Amino acid sequence: MTMFGLKSSPKQSGRGGALHIAGSDRVASIAAGETLLGAAVREDIPFPRMCNVGECGACKCRLTRGHVRLKKDISLHVSPEELSSGFILACQSVAESAEVEVEVLGAGDDDAGKQAPRKMDASITQMTMLTPDVCELELSLAVDIDYVAGQYAQLTVPGVMGLDEPRCYSFAEAPTGRSSKRRAIFHIRHVPGGAFTGWLFAADRTGDRLCLSGPHGGLCYREAERPLLCVAAGTGLAPIKAILEQGLAEGFTHDVTLVVGARTRRDLYAIDSILAIQERWHGSFAFVPVLSQESEDSAWRGRRGRVTDYLREREKSLADCAAYLCGPPAMIDSALEVLRHRIPPKHLHHDRFLDRGSIATAASAVA
Numbered sequence: 001m002t003m004f005g006l007k008s009s010p011k012q013s014g015r016g017g018a019l020h021i022a023g024s025d026r027v028a029s030i031a032a033g034e035t036l037l038g039a040a041v042r043e044d045i046p047f048p049r050m051c052n053v054g055e056c057g058a059c060k061c062r063l064t065r066g067h068v069r070l071k072k073d074i075s076l077h078v079s080p081e082e083l084s085s086g087f088i089l090a091c092q093s094v095a096e097s098a099e100v101e102v103e104v105l106g107a108g109d110d111d112a113g114k115q116a117p118r119k120m121d122a123s124i125t126q127m128t129m130l131t132p133d134v135c136e137l138e139l140s141l142a143v144d145i146d147y148v149a150g151q152y153a154q155l156t157v158p159g160v161m162g163l164d165e166p167r168c169y170s171f172a173e174a175p176t177g178r179s180s181k182r183r184a185i186f187h188i189r190h191v192p193g194g195a196f197t198g199w200l201f202a203a204d205r206t207g208d209r210l211c212l213s214g215p216h217g218g219l220c221y222r223e224a225e226r227p228l229l230c231v232a233a234g235t236g237l238a239p240i241k242a243i244l245e246q247g248l249a250e251g252f253t254h255d256v257t258l259v260v261g262a263r264t265r266r267d268l269y270a271i272d273s274i275l276a277i278q279e280r281w282h283g284s285f286a287f288v289p290v291l292s293q294e295s296e297d298s299a300w301r302g303r304r305g306r307v308t309d310y311l312r313e314r315e316k317s318l319a320d321c322a323a324y325l326c327g328p329p330a331m332i333d334s335a336l337e338v339l340r341h342r343i344p345p346k347h348l349h350h351d352r353f354l355d356r357g358s359i360a361t362a363a364s365a366v367a
């Protein structure tokens with residue numbers, strides 16, 4: 001029987017053994033106490049990952065053989081139902097049996113048709129400013145990519161010091177809407193003090209070469225029957241827009257509430273695209289932009305405050321929804337706090353837009 005433990009037990013060392021990747025012949029030795037992700041990375045086995053401390057959920061996989069102990073509660077990314085079906089985070093799993101096998105998500109036949117992640121060369125074909133600190137980045141890819149709306153890619157800049165660590169960006173258009181399978185579009189916010197976005201926004205990078213790995217991530221539309229609650233803050237709108245475009249293309253008919261948080265009116269973007277989706281949507285479509293820092297004397301007549309204020313006010317009426325949340329970790333965490341009381345975990349889906357600052361904070365909290 002698979003053994004799961006949700007409480008941390010740092011003194012237990014784990015016994016070490018061998019890690020097998022289902023559907024491939026890759027095997028890694030696992031040192032005593034080492035996590036499954038640690039073993040995979042040491043042996044250069046491709047594995048989606050980012051934070052290594054259980055915050056991002058990128059290394060979610062399915063245990064198909066053996067026993068593991070979890071170093072900490074992973075319920076932020078793995079629902080109780082998923083846990084009982086064997087889903088784990090590789091970065092928080094220590095082998096408790098000599099042989100362990102995991103299925104890497106995105107690589108399995110039964111994984112919603114998702115393509116296994118691969119690395120490819122890319123070049124920047126266009127950069128368009130959408131707001132004072134958000135640009136639309138268009139890439140031309142060396143090979144075709146198939147992704148599902150809601151997934152993300154990891155970008156690195158070969159040959160530029162400090163930019164060899166991957167940065168995650170969600171695909172900002174539905175795969176069905178692309179003119180070519182070799183095109184990828186992202187909405188990228190300039191993070192003050194950020195290494196990659198500092199480089200990107202410092203000059204016109206058209207023609208520069210990047211390396212893209214993907215597609216990654218489990219965020220994708222799943223519910224056929226429930227109304228949709230989509231909550232986005234900042235560039236969290238990118239994957240939500242892609243999911244809604246996909247829904248439109250596939251003729252979804254259920255009702256949608258889209259709540260978009262921004263600081264001021266000039267930070268709201270892609271409004272025309274949202275209004276176009278709203279107009280053509282088959283069910284009802286409520287679009288609620290919420291501004292947190294718009295000046296009192298502006299002509300803005302929409303909602304003010306935080307996205308979570310809106311959710312708190314409406315929480316009862318949102319209880320039958322399936323929720324999709326994307327944006328900064330602080331927004332996601334407070335929105336989940338509200339929605340968790342009303343919406344069952346299996347209908348709560350989210351991508352927390354972590355950066356190296358939030359990962360460092362999380363890592364120091366568990367150290």
Ligand SMILES: Cc1cc2nc3c(=O)[nH]c(=O)nc-3n(C[C@H](O)[C@H](O)[C@H](O)COP(=O)(O)OP(=O)(O)OC[C@H]3O[C@@H](n4cnc5c(N)ncnc54)[C@H](O)[C@@H]3O)c2cc1C
Nearest residue numbers: 167168169170188189193194195196197353355356357360
């Ligand atoms: C699944 C996913 C999808 C995402 N999708 C998008 C998207 O579509 N669009 C988007 O704009 N963003 C997205 N993000 C967030 C995006 O990946 C980050 O904002 C981006 O990596 C910032 O990169 P950077 O190199 O500019 O900043 P980083 O170098 O990562 O730095 C970010 C901040 O942390 C600080 N910092 C860096 N290192 C440390 C340290 N060791 N200790 C303390 N502070 C530190 C920096 O000063 C800076 O303020 C996504 C994130 C995830 C996880």
